[in-house]
Amino acid sequence: MSTQSAAESLSAPFFIRGSLVEGDQVTHRSRDLAADFHTPTLDLDIVVSSRSELPPLLNVGLEEIVDFLVETGQRLQLERNPHMRLCLDRVAATNPLPRRVxxxxxxxxxxxxxxxxxxxQVEANFADPNVLDGWVTRTDARGNKGAIRAFPPRMVHMLAGNAPAGCIASIAQGALVKAVNLFKMPSSDPFTTVAxxxxxxxxxxxxxxxxxxxxVYWSGGDEAIERxxxxxxxxxxxxxxxxxxxxxxxxxxxGPGIQLVSFDPKSSISMIGRETFQDDAILADVVERVAADTTIFNxxxxxxxxxxxxxxxxxxAERFCAALVQRLGVDRLFGSAVAPLPPADVRDEIDVMQAMGDEVKVFGRLDxxxxxxxxxxxVDFAPTNKxxxxxxxDSLxxxxxxxxxATQTIGVYPDDRKAQLRDRLASAGGQRVCRVGTANSHVDGGPHDAMYPLSRFVHWMGDDDISDTNSNCAVSSDSVARTDPIVL
Known part of the structure; x- marks a missing residue:
């Protein structure tokens, strides 16, 4: 990498349906580190496919799709994948996460x-996964027959920039629902998806x-492209x-015909009971767990x-805070001992709090x-950057x-208080509860942002095959009672 020019090292090619598209005609700037990177010119004619073309994966069995994804995973091992190794060097220049993370x-x-x-994922999202592979017949209580299919959708994925490698989950999801997929890469990582x-x-x-x-990449908000x-x-x-x-x-x-499936900004919290203070060992363990949850991706x-x-x-509380600030500054698997400083407006708020010192007590330094x-x-701002x-x-x-x-994950201690709190947390809008210290661990196939995304991605198509043309014609009081309501 040291022998390459800056333009070469931050070249971000596109990938269009099996072909790599290279070029440095357009210069963009990453949002977080203000690093310039270079892309080809975006040709919308080759990015958009006609609806007259059936989705390529329509008649490919789910078993084959899973086999292909599994082989892809095996080939993504960093030590044997030159594309991922090159990508690692490039992402380090555009993403605020440290290279080690x-x-x-x-x-x-x-x-x-x-x-x-x-x-x-498939089995959690679909009661009968066969709907992904073809038409599944059903008969209702009145004997009316029909069929349904989870038809492959056409989707634009606006990928997140805060988690390089998160695109792999989106690629897998797009394949599992057999979608036609256009991935709009983020400025903080316009490389990993193509790799x-x-x-x-x-x-x-x-x-x-x-x-x-x-x-592909384009600057978010570019109306000429997005319209x-x-x-x-x-x-x-x-x-x-x-x-x-x-x-x-x-x-x-x-508008009509195009839907938004939004994984919009969320905030997560910890809820810590007074059992934490039973002895010093418990306090140290809980503090460590809270620090681990706080510093995920810095x-x-x-x-x-x-x-x-x-x-x-x-x-x-002061004992807890004094211990916690010490554990925030520790190298972790997905977090670094030293992170970028919070934005200037947050730093200004903290400086004011520190100077006044009456309503908010500050532990640590802005280092x-x-x-x-x-x-x-x-506080009335979103804490960020550790x-x-x-x-x-007085009580949880x-x-x-x-x-x-907007509350996504809620880590609770002690563990047995999760069950006591979870219904009220769900009623308030919370989306996930876990043991404190395990926020970055997941049960495979669980919901995300209070939904099962794969079932929302697909285009649900029904084929009603009702042979009796008079079955829904109301001609008597008895038949009126048996008819379906009119749906407008």
Missing amino acids: VENLYLAAPHMLTRASLWS VLRTMAEIDATHPIVQSMSA TIYRPQFFDKIVAWGGGPAIQNVIKYL QEACLASRFVFLEADAGQ GRGIVLLSEEP TSNVVMV DDAVRYVNV
């Missing part, structure tokens, strides 16, 4: 494409999975991962804890190793009022 994400990537993981698709093409560039995948692409003539769904402005930008293009991930609701008096804010009410707001509460029941539909 990105490398660990790549090392874990093959585990996303195991047979067990892929099948668990994965190149790996798939080396297995078989003509395979219907590969022929169903394209990955063309975001049309129901071309796509059924926009699957959007991103911050508030990115989601709002997509919403303006929605707090860039939605599932990283930002607020800790702590049952404690003032003295206990990238983490900072803890102790308060009786949550900033934790510890909020004292009181903390439920701070949960809403």
